[in-house]
Amino acid sequence: MIRFVNVTLVYPYVQRTIFENLSFDVPEGEFVLVMGDTGAGKSTLLKLMNGLVPHHTGGIFSGTITVDGHDTALHKPRDLVDVIAIVGQNPALGFVTDTVEEELVFGMESLGVAPDVMRKRVEDMLDLLALAPLRNRKLSSLSGGEAQRVAIASVLTMNPKILLLDEPTSALDPIAAEEVLATLSRLVHDLGITVVIAEHKLERVLQFVDRVIYVREERSVAVGLPHEIFKDSELAPPIIQLSRALSNKQVPLTVRDARRQLSEFASSLRPIDRLDTSKEQDESAPLLQIENLTVKYGSKTALKNISLTVKTGEIVAIMGRNGAGKSTLLTSMVGIREFDTGSILVARQDPRKLKGKALISLVGFVPQEASDLLYAQSVGEELRNSDSDNLVASGTTSELFAQLLPGIDSSVHPRDLSEGERLSLVLAIVLANKPPLLVLDEPTRGLDYQAKKRLVSAVRSTVTSESAVILASHDVELVAELATRVVVLAEGEVVADGPAADILTSSPAFAPQVAKVLAPAKWLTVNEVLASLERE
Template identity: 50%
Template sequence: MITFDRVSVVYDGADEPVLRDVNLSVDEGELCLVVGHTGVGKSTLLGAVNGLVPHFTGGTLYGAVMVDGRDTADHPPRELADVVGVVGQDPLDGFVTDTVEEELAYAMEQLAISPTVMRKRVEETLDLLGLADLRHRALHELSGGQQQRVAIGSVLTAHPRVLVLDEPTSALDPTAAEEVLAAVTRLVHDLGVTVLLAEHRLERVVQYADRVIHLPGNGRVVSGPPSEIFTTSSIAPPIVELGRAAGWSPLPLSVRDARRAARPLRTALEDATPPPVRAVPDAPGATLLGARGITVAYRGVPAVREVDLDLRAGEITALMGRNGSGKSSLLWALQGSGPRTAGTVRVGRDESGAPGPAKGGDPKKLSAAEARRLVGLVPQTPTDLLYLESVKQELDQADTESGTGTGGKAAAGATGPPARAILDRLAPGIDGTTHPRDLSEGQKLALVLAIQLAAAPRVLLLDEPTRGLDYRAKTQLIAMVDELAAEGRSVVVSTHDVEFAARAADRVVVLAEGDIVADGPTTEVIVASPVFAPQVAKILAPLPYLTVDQVTAVLPGGEADA
């Protein structure tokens, strides 16, 4: 179905090819998982399948990419639309109509398919993806999982033989992600669709893959069965890391298989006490932010309902819940920029005696600059805050707005160190002349963090910061967050990434329909939930382990594979 014959891709101005002498063959009805660290060429590989590379991206493609007998060098994307369907990371970016039914029909209209056939295919797709009850719903009213299924359906109505998915679960809660992956698996098994799926949250998808295509980072591509590739791959989900540490062979790829293999391991760990995931103070710090009765409503429909929340110094809180539970609305209400129907927020007095709004107050009643000195917020898409032409310009502007001088000197009344110094601590080595849009996802996040931290807020709110980050970048983010907590700040991370929450958070707050339904230590809250529990917790239950590092820290050598 798909063949890469000695394919190399070189972009203009690049010293090395992104892809180098790639030979790859994908059969009909295969679900191929494309893995690799950020920046190794996954998007280039996917883009070559439907002709985006090089027809729209530029650069030079050497060799040949054949899809269902068509050479992509001779067929631009519009001439491959009936064969290859592409779904990007954000379904809303690809929608062009208003309702579910209209969106499903749109691609067929562009292909001049007859109305009779269109109606039949729309009905089939509605049933296949479980969307029949939503046919007349407005797209913006749907949950994230529903939007993702509509995005997949909108390309399926053209009856493509190949489906390319770029991080289809990155914005979804665990339940919605399972719904989308179940729909994709059904397409592979029942319709024989060939699927290429790139995803950073491998723990969600690895059990469904027939084959793994690994990009190790030197332009090469390695392909093979999942258990074989993950034995030595540079990137792997927690279930594989645990299997490697325990010496299991073959490596289990599902929680069910891992639990069967883990019986000796659970026995070996019964009498051991797992170390804490991260060092937590014996007593919580002072309350930096107190929120009472926070209510947010849109057109009379409540998104957040009378929420009370205290955020303490040195504490990292994970804010979790399904798509549409009110997490982002709550963060924006706490920061002061978002709507707040009722309730109060109070940021405590700064014990250092710093002048101005740092003495405390409600961010909503202050100017934007003053509010930033109390509560900083990094939105789901960090680039929303980047609008200048270079990294240096962004950092200088942050210093100007926060009252911090450039050149390493603080201006009178400054509240924090220069933004450049903060960025060098978070992500050293970024050239100031680089355009912000040319940075990796992890570097963009570090830049926006530096901009926000230049104002020295005592409370920092991060909305879905792990979207687009691989495991290595998430580890770097955890180190950043740990540093902020060690400085006495309070950090709130809104996330659907249960593995990240298990490693990074001291406390988990779970929202459902705008209400707090759980609030407590990470171990107690997520282990008790079959939805939010990380893989290690599911495999080793009822033992209280959350991460692979906890297991390896207490396990004597050789007992794992006894």
């Protein structure tokens, strides 16, 4: 279906080879996963498949790519819409119109499809992707998962044979991600569409996948069946890491496989004995105190009567569906949102009343769009600005940045950094003042495993006996790795609050893979299991 023959790609402005002599085949009707580190070229590979690269972006290209017999060098992407379709990383940015129904017909209208045919296809797509109740909704009012499904429907109306998706679940909560992936799997099984997706969160997609394209750091590409690739790949989801660590020969692709393979091991494993940290923390001082907080947007209540105390030394993860009120809670506690009733005290001060230096030396906040904090023309200028904004000795921020992420050229424009690098930069700026309370909103969007590892160690090292970290995240595995305590929000209320191990293992949606495999024992991560084995 998709055939690459000796494909080489060079971007003129980056002056480095993206791919060299790439050849592979993707058969028809399969669910294909493209995996690899950020910057390894996953998105570029997808865009090569439908010709956006190089037709749209430029670049020096040689070799041949054919999709369903069409040479992409000879056809522009717009001429291939009935063969191959692509949905970008953030589908909401690609919406042209205002409402769901208009978005679905946008492509067909400009192609001149007959009105009665359009009508029929729209109804078909609304049914296929379960969008019928949303047909008149404003696109701006859709949740992430709904927007993703609308974006898929808007390209499927052109009847393509291949569907490409760039990180379709990276911004979604686990439940919405599951829905989108199930929909994609149905497209493969019922309609015979070839689906190719690029994804970081392997644990989410692996169970659906027929074939894997592995783009390695050194830009060599391996293509194969999942159990071949995952035998020795550097990237692997937790269950495979666990299975490898126990030198199991088979590669488990689903939690069910792993449970079967590891049932014996699971029963032989001693029950976990976590250090009981709650006593220690009872003595430590409360850093953040929220009492009866209620926030309303017009008639809609975003947060209802929240009370929460965070003590020093804690790493608290706030979890919950999109729209559960996580961001509202975080922005309230850093003092940039007005609220109706209740009180918030950070180290006995109301953050709303603080400004400038006083505020930022108390709380550090990394917003969801981390780059909102960046405005300089180069990394070096940004770091210098940070020193003067924070009123700290010059060089402080750049020293911090070098610790978080060594070896970045300071003349680079901040927007040219990768997502993970940009996050490190913002983190360095925020941490320059050593605020006792660090608040992170969805820090892992678009981060690969390595960037996540760096984030984990950076966060761990900031938490001392005087400080605490609060983060909102959908990333179950990250939370399992990092958090000491988990708070689950639903419809603006706290529905669960407790030690990470208890909360994560008791909820089916938020359980990490290891917990699912080794249930009912409350293991969370591979490292935990291995550490306990070593102790024996």
